[in-house]
Structure formats: C-alpha cells, structure tokens
Amino acid sequence: MPIVNEGLQKEFEYVTRPGERKHIGETLDQADELMQEMAYALITGKHLEVDRLTREALDKGYTANRILDFGLLAGMAIVGVKFRDNIIFVPEVLVAARAMKAGMAHVEPILSAAGVEPKGTIIMGTVKGDLHDIGKNLCIMMLRGAGYTVHDLGVDTAPDEFVDAIDEYEAQLVGMSALLTTTMPNMGRTINAIEEAGLRDEVRVMVGGAPVTQEFADEMGADGYGQNAVECVDRANELIVLLEELRRS
Ligand code: B12
16 A cells, blocks of 8 residues: 555655665555554654554554564664664664664564574674674664574674674674774674684674775675665675575585
8 A cells, every 4th residue: 555654655755765765665565554653653763652553463463574574674764764864863763773672572572482483693793892882783673673583792792702602602694893993903803713713614794883884894804794774684684595505505
C-alpha cells in the first residue's frame, strides 16, 4: 500500500538518493498502516509509542519478522539516511535508538524462541584507546535486527581481547570501530594479532567509524568497510556469504 501516514511521507522525502529511495520505498510499500505508524514513531524517537505499537502488533498476530522489517528497521533506515545527510544529529539518533530498543525488547525473545537460525556470529568492539561507542552500538543493534548473533566486546578493546573472543565465540566476523585518528592504527594492529594467532583465515574483518575510509581499510588489510550501520549490515551479509563459499570450496 502507498504511504498513508502523513508524517512518514514527509520523512521519506529526506531519502533522495535514487537507489535508497527505491529500496526504502519498496519496503514502505509493503508496510500497512500500523507498521507505518511504528516506523514514524521510531524516527521521531517516541519510545513509549513504539513499545505500545509493537505490543499491539504482536497481539494482532503480526510476526516478529514483519514488525522488524516493516516497522522498526524501515524506520531505522530513514534515521540512518537523515543522520548521514546531516538532517539529524547524535541526540536524535540516540532517542531513535532508544525507541528501536523498546520495540526490539518485545521482538528479540520471540525471534530466539522461534529458533530462527542466526545468520552468523560476529564479535564487535571499539578498538584500544577509544571510548566512543554510539556508532558501534547502532551497528550492533542493526546487525542483531538483521539476524546475527553479536557479542559486544565494548570499548577500549585490546588486540588480544579480539583474538580471545574469536576463539571463545567461534566468530565468523570481526567488527571494529574507531572514532579517533590516533586509535585507527589499532585496527591494523588487531588484524596483525589475528594473523599471528593463526586465525586470519577463519574470520572476515570489517571496520568503520567516522575517520575510517575505504582506502584506510584496504591499506590495513580489512575485508570490508562500512560508512554507516546500514552498510555495516550489507558488509556482514556479503562477507558471511564469501566466507561460507570459501569454506565449501
Ligand atoms: C559523542 C562524542 C564523544 C563522546 C563519546 C560518547 C560515547 N559513548 O560514544 C565523548 C564525550 C566521551 C567523547 C570523547 C572524546 N572525543 Co569525541 N566525539 C563525539 C562526537 C561528537 C560524535 C561521535 C558519535 O557518536 N557519532 C554518531 C555515531 C552514530 O556515528 P559513528 O560513530 O561515526 O558511527 C557510524 C559510522 O561511523 C559507522 N560505524 C561505526 N563503527 C563501525 C564499525 C563497523 C565495523 C562498520 C562497518 C561501521 C561502523 O556506523 C555508525 C552508525 O551509522 C564526535 C564528532 C563526530 N561528528 O563524529 C567526536 C569526536 C570523534 N571526538 C573527538 C575527540 C578529540 C574526543 C576526545 C579526545 C576529546 C577529549 N579531548 O577528551 C575524547 C576521547 C575519548 C576517548 N579516549 O575515546 C574528535 C576526534 C578527532 C580526531 N580526528 O581524532 C571528534 C571527531 C570531534 C572533533 N571534531 O574534534 N567524544
């Protein structure tokens, strides 16, 4: 159905890149009135509203996946675009993240109880010396929403902590975040430590954070780079497929 929620229609106008407009537009076309209301409540950071609407949807028999895809993640996709394009800033992202959490609180237990096979296991941390975790947490939330099991190693994570966690959780993907130019080199150091531990072939490494670029990621030998949480999920999806293909061959 077309977008009937006036607020959501206005929010959708912020999505101007043709590829994104097509992708998000197609998702919203599949969202009914209740899902559109939920997406709009999430974008505007109304966590109590998202909490209420998620419960209402579950009561009405919506599946957890439908709520996730057409309510919560549809809204979060627009939040991601607005944040990237400097239409909203950190405080608005944080309130939207809180609203997402309110909805996820109802949806997550159902997804795990239903025994939905996780897409893969990821360990994710902010590198040594760096205490910024807002972006990392956003990525983790989106990755979990997309069906991954994610172990959060927190901030100020030393290379050997990443190495130990790969072993402990049998991770397929490693995600590293850095927000300071001074801590970016610790991503490369962590990749070296993974190599030295003999685990480099077992995992794929993706990196991100405001100062990180594709060039920097290539230079340090990462397998993937993402500019935002949406791209983080895209990279994870690509890398997990590549890794599985490699293992099968
Ligand atoms: C909030 C903030 C803080 C908060 C952090 C709170 C927290 N819990 O995270 C506090 C106040 C603690 C802080 C402290 C400091 N900060 Co600060 N901080 C910021 C600020 C304003 C916003 C960062 C943020 O959260 N952005 C929002 C999130 C959503 O974006 P993001 O992190 O980039 O994440 C997105 C992408 O990068 C990507 N991504 C992130 N991680 C990953 C990982 C993977 C695998 C992938 C694929 C993608 C990905 O997806 C995310 C979601 O879309 C930035 C300015 C800025 N515009 O970046 C400065 C900034 C990063 N800080 C800066 C500085 C200098 C500091 C301090 C050194 C200040 C001081 N003198 O004490 C300390 C350092 C503390 C430390 N050791 O880490 C500088 C860094 C400059 C530089 N070139 O290195 C910046 C750029 C501000 C500036 N312009 O000077 N900071």
